[in-house]
Amino acid sequence: MGWEQIEISVPNCSSLQVISFPVVQLHLNRTAMRASQKDFENAMNQVKLLKKDPGNEAKLKLYALYKQATEGPCNTPKPGVFDLINKAKWDAWNALGSLPKETARQNYVDLVSSLSPSLESSSQVEPGTDRKSTGYETLMVTSEDGITKIMLNRPTKKNALNVEMYHEIMHALKAASEDDSAITVLTGNGDYYSSGNDLTNFTDIPPGGVEEKAKNGAILLREFVGCFIDFPKPLIAMVNGPAVGISVTLLGLFDAVYASDRATFHTPFSHLGQSPEGCSSYTFPKIMSPAKAIEMLVFGKKLTAGEACAQGLVTEVFPDSTFQKEVWTRLKAFAKLPPNAMRISKEIIRNREKEKLHAVNAEECSVLQGRWLSDECMNAVVNFLSRKSKL
Numbered sequence: 350m351g352w353e354q355i356e357i358s359v360p361n362c363s364s365l366q367v368i369s370f371p372v373v374q375l376h377l378n379r380t381a382m383r384a385s386q387k388d389f390e391n392a393m394n395q396v397k398l399l400k401k402d403p404g405n406e407a408k409l410k411l412y413a414l415y416k417q418a419t420e421g422p423c424n425t426p427k428p429g430v431f432d433l434i435n436k437a438k439w440d441a442w443n444a445l446g447s448l449p450k451e452t453a454r455q456n457y458v459d460l461v462s463s464l465s466p467s468l469e470s471s472s473q474v475e476p477g478t479d480r481k482s483t484g485y486e487t488l489m490v491t492s493e494d495g496i497t498k499i500m501l502n503r504p505t506k507k508n509a510l511n512v513e514m515y516h517e518i519m520h521a522l523k524a525a526s527e528d529d530s531a532i533t534v535l536t537g538n539g540d541y542y543s544s545g546n547d548l549t550n551f552t553d554i555p556p557g558g559v560e561e562k563a564k565n566g567a568i569l570l571r572e573f574v575g576c577f578i579d580f581p582k583p584l585i586a587m588v589n590g591p592a593v594g595i596s597v598t599l600l601g602l603f604d605a606v607y608a609s610d611r612a613t614f615h616t617p618f619s620h621l622g623q624s625p626e627g628c629s630s631y632t633f634p635k636i637m638s639p640a641k642a643i644e645m646l647v648f649g650k651k652l653t654a655g656e657a658c659a660q661g662l663v664t665e666v667f668p669d670s671t672f673q674k675e676v677w678t679r680l681k682a683f684a685k686l687p688p689n690a691m692r693i694s695k696e697i698i699r700n701r702e703k704e705k706l707h708a709v710n711a712e713e714c715s716v717l718q719g720r721w722l723s724d725e726c727m728n729a730v731v732n733f734l735s736r737k738s739k740l
């Protein structure tokens with residue numbers, strides 16, 4: 350076993366502390382989108398080649414991820430308050446909680462890559478860009494400055510959610526809940542936030558297979574919405590443009606919703622012969638009063654961003670010209686807050702509703718399963734697909 354060393358100086362402490370990195374042989378499986386043992390070793394070597402001091406924050410993060418990747422969750426006694434350096438290191442490691450070893454290893458590799466853009470990395474990072482998770486067909490997922498951004502990426506289809514996208518969003522949320530980011534953001538690429546469920550999900554039904562397809566659709570939807578109900582970190586929607594259907598209803602499960610003044614909010618369920626989902630039958634009446642919720646969910650009233658803000662569905666509206674800049678500045682400040690405190694505060698605010706939300710979700714999916722078999726729904730889908738109608 351060899352030992353590599355980096356120096357770390359901790360704020361408010363003039364001394365320099367040497368952290369030793371044992372270069373051990375790890376035997377972890379190579380899986381898709383995960384750093385291999387070789388990537389990890391390369392990253393440890395790259396740390397030695399860094400031309401610029403990455404700063405204390407990054408060094409502590411490297412230390413913590415290294416320990417987590419090689420030893421697992423923090424298992425040593427907490428140093429005393431006056432042992433500043435060891436306490437800072439312990440805090441950084443302990444803050445990773447039960448982050449799996451493989452995720453820690455990937456995060457270590459990604460962090461080193463982001464610190465050394467000029468060095469060729471064997472991971473998937475594109476020089477000069479965010480840390481980027483490849484392997485998604487319908488999303489762009491990046492992580493930077495303590496923020497994981499999940500961007501819906503079917504702009505030519507107005508970011509309609511096809512079955513693949515439902516699965517990929519669930520995967521990205523699970524990964525974000527375990528990564529070292531403090532907050533997670535969902536947004537859309539292009540002019541739309543999302544046009545909701547991709548209506549071609551209703552096609553390719555084998556003869557006699559419509560019941561089976563509806564049953565599987567309900568299972569998928571229940572699992573999908575469940576991921577939002579259970580998401581443990583602050584979850585923020587950046588609604589960059591019009592939002593339709595399920596992309597609107599889910600907003601009731603987000604912790605903050607920032608919208609461009611170009612955004613609109615439309616839930617035309619009755620027009621489509623369908624019924625509300627995303628727990629909106631419960632969250633919307635609570636957020637905006639039952640009558641206002643019925644205007645949206647039953648009569649399909651489309652709200653402007655300003656109206657949605659007045660109803661409490663949107664947290665704040667920004668002019669489209671400054672939307673990205675203003676919101677990202679704010680999010681970067683949020684992401685610097687202590688992540689565990691944010692997580693725990695969200696938990697205490699949201700937890701007592703969780704059971705109820707899961708029950709609502711189950712009921713909504715079961716009602717929708719029946720709706721998908723109705724003539725009203727089938728006709729609406731056929732009309733859209735045969736270009737006879739749009740919203």
Ligand SMILES: CCCCCCCCCCC/C=C/C(=O)SCCNC(=O)CCNC(=O)[C@H](O)C(C)(C)COP(=O)(O)OP(=O)(O)OC[C@H]1O[C@@H](n2cnc3c(N)ncnc32)[C@H](O)[C@@H]1OP(=O)(O)O
Nearest residue numbers: 506507509544545546547548550562563566594595739740
């Ligand atoms: C048996 C059941 C199994 C189902 C499994 C499903 C599981 C979960 C279901 C969850 C329930 C969710 C419900 C909802 O979200 S309801 C809302 C559904 N959305 C809509 O009805 C919107 C339909 N789209 C439109 O009305 C218009 O496209 C829109 C107003 C959004 C934009 O109009 P515009 O003129 O600006 O642009 P285009 O129409 O030319 O769109 C560009 C291309 O994008 C395609 N598109 C857009 N939205 C959708 C969509 N939702 N589904 C499929 N395709 C969409 C559009 O067809 C254009 O494609 P082409 O360029 O190829 O023509």
